[in-house]
Amino acid sequence: MDSVSNPYTPNAGAAPEVMVGRDEQLEAFRVLLQRLERHRTEQSMIITGLRGVGKTVLLGRFGELARAAHWEVVEFEASRHDETRFRQLMFSQLKSTLLRLSPRARWTACGRRAAEVLSAFALPVVKHGAFGLSWDVTPAEGAGDHGDLGMDLTDVLLAFGEAADEQGHGIVLLVDEVQFLARTQLEALIQAVHKTVQRKLPVAFVGAGLPQTVELAGDVKAYAERLFSFSHLGALGGDDARRALAEPARLEGVEFDEDALDLALELTHGYPCFLQELGAQVWSVAEAPQVRRADVALAREAYEAKLDGAFFRVRLDRATPLQTAYLRAMAELGPEPQKAGDVARVMHRESTQVGPTRAELIDLGLLYTPEHGYAAFTAPDFDAFMKRAMPELVVPEVQRRPRKAD
Template sequence: MNPIDNPYAPGAGTPPPELAGRDDLLAAVRIATQRVRAGRHAKSVLMIGLRGVGKTVLLDRMRMQAEEGGLQTLRVEAPEGRSLPAILAPQLRQALLRLSRSEQARALAERALRALAGFAKALRLRYADIEVGIDLEPEPGLADNGDLEHDLQALLEATGRAAQAAGTALILFVDELQYVDEDQLASLVTALHRCAQQQLPVMLVGAGLPQLPGQMGRARSYAERLFDFPFVGPLDPAAARAALEVPAAELGVRFEPDAVQAIVEATEGYPYFLQEWGKHAWDVADASPIDRRDVDTASREAVAALDESFFRVRYDRLTPGEKRYLRAMAELGPGPHRSGDIASVLHRRVESLAPTRSNLIVKGMVWSPSHGDTAFTVPMFDAFMRRIMPGADWTTR
């Protein structure tokens, strides 16, 4: 089999050749964005799910849909250590410059650019990472109080009025929202709430780990009424088979039924893992059809590739104490696990491990499905921890 023709695409946010099993969610977001454009009520959308379920891919596909529908968009990722104003400001500037090319919206877009100038100038002392080009002089009193909650509200209001005049909507696509500080999340929720109250065409479509609804609720109690939180999980067996079989069939290659079933079971339907297994199965097969022996060989190579990339990049960010905590979780199985059970494996008191657990939540490695429970945010990470820290001596390192 020619590796140059290999259709599978295991990568961070890389679009798969067949985006299977997500049509309903894509349609729901498309309808919501167009309702906002029409001045009708629609909730903002925050997709939540574990690593490897394709949230970033979905976010990009949704943005493409929105732009094809004539909407203005911005797309940002919220990395650790960056402020929300810093990541939003440059993208808002680009969106406003596009809106200013509309004759109907030019004056309002220029006023919003003045608001952005005041916003950046007033908040630069508090958020030193703000870097944005200034096209117009600030308008005194417009988004320049130096208070993020009030200034972001004024800025999004001004931007929403420009979008409304242009007959479009502004859709904010934000990935990795769980890394935004809760006080900044509160300011964003407040601003979106105000835009909704004034029926301005501004909407957020975001993505994050499963702890995000709790963070939003703590930021603002009314967040649950402002957002929908669709859970993006692994693909069902039919969609998982389609993700494997359709790209191969388009190139005249097929899988034996038991080979497909073996991959679906090994990957548990997680889209990233399906791409990894599909890639290696293609590369090891001599010819079509890809059979069970090919998959058995590919499984060893896929696990090794995941260990050196998908899993290892997360493992290397951990302190020794955090590694031991996750290894103790792995000793108990996939999870979720009670904090007391994890502490027992480590022969420690629950209270003494609370800071480690909190740090792991901040790093996006674990989350709490319910009070006192802890679960991995990365599928199959328990098996990886047992492979990379085998034996029993890890408890005394």
């Protein structure tokens, strides 16, 4: 079929033509905004899930809903920034937000106060020689200038919440890849959001991250479990998975046979990004107006090759040979969460020898710990990919330090 009319969107973070299976999260977000607009408290949200389940897409949809409701949106993808870079990022985003709330010429005392607190927040960055942070606003004294990230960010969000409320608006922070925030940064965000809740200000936070994000939030602030509602995204159920594949095609006048959908669900296990990739590949081999099981079977090789190159390989390429061997040893044991000791035995090593490697893979976001002593892949079907990419397990030799001469 015509590639121009291909209705599937396998690109990372790209919104599908038809979003299904996320109605509960969308409704919870609408309720969050509406309650805050009425100065009633409501839990902010943290969305978790494996790679490819649509967390980024959902955040994008939240942003659309917030803008339609005339909220200001602050959105960014977390990375392993130090505090200086984090302050710089927050300054840049919030400066733009304040200017959208009201042009400088129309600032009220509340708006100017927010600007002054933000200038104070940026002072540590200016002292480190960063450029682009000056905007001719005198820093506040005694607010945003404590030198403690949590206290400073709290002052900023309180000032911005008051400025937004005065203008009849709200502010929502949408943060992707939350698990990559430094502990102090995550703690500061939670602390600041908590204070805006106590003041009943229209400030909402939605974070998205890998499954370990729930544990990370609870570790930094015990009250995080009450401050946020946690929603875990998984694979789409049978009916929703069928709709995700069939409805975009139907918009182009193409129908899937039932047995074609059966095979598609068998191959993708209902994971949204896999459905989009398979749909895109099937579109290239099928003939309108009907997609048959044979078309899905024919597209399978191209589908797996595209996933291997664009979804799995980019993650594996960050791993060292020893880290790669650890992932391959896990794959040998199957897709389920695996005990550290069992993986070590497959590698013919002691647990203490490979423990640092396991920790590094968790830090890279390739593994997570669903429970104590176990680790699991953060991408579905990663075990099958590892077996295709590395048919035989090869464990690098232990590097021994040379003995010092007497």
